Amino acid sequence: MGKFNLKTDSANKVMNIELEGTFSEEDGTKSIQAYKQTISPINPADYELLIDCRKLNVTSADVVPLLEGCFIMFKSDGFVKVKLTLENNPILKMQLSRLGRKAGIENLEIISTVSV
Template sequence: MGKYALKTDPENRILHIQLEGTFSNEDGLKSIQAYQQIVNPITSSEYSLQIDCRKLNVTAPDVVPLLESCFHMFKSDGFQQVSLALENNPLLKMQLSRLGRKAGLENMLIVPSF
């Protein structure tokens, strides 16, 4: 089961997302709804997006299209910077890097931690 937590930091203009576990399509859809509720009232082009993926598992093939749509959503929302924190998970790093490139998310960075 995938878990997520979202928090805005208006003072520093950062949207923090923490992801954990293995996401199903249902978990993914719920996280997208929560994301949209958080993003709608802010001007996302003035914010950076920091996603903590250190406890996230590699996404199953049947859920990859949903994850890919998230990357497209991040791009269309126009964040100044999209940072993904990853530790010692080369498969997840490859998967997320590929999806970011495929979505054209040129302002995406993969970092060891925030």
């Protein structure tokens, strides 16, 4: 089961999203609805989007189109920058990098951390 947490930091112009676990199509749909509610009162073009993927598992093939739709949504919302933070997970990094390129997000930064 996938979990998500969304927070807007208006003072620093940052929207934070924490993702955890393995997302089903239902989890993904719920997270998109929450995302749309969270961004409705702000202008994303003034904000950075920081997505914490350190506890996220690789997405299964049947949910990839939903994730791809999220990346397209992030691009169309026009965030100043989109940053993804990962643990040292090369497969997830490749998957998210590919989806970001496919969606055309030019301001995507993926930070891969190594846990000690």
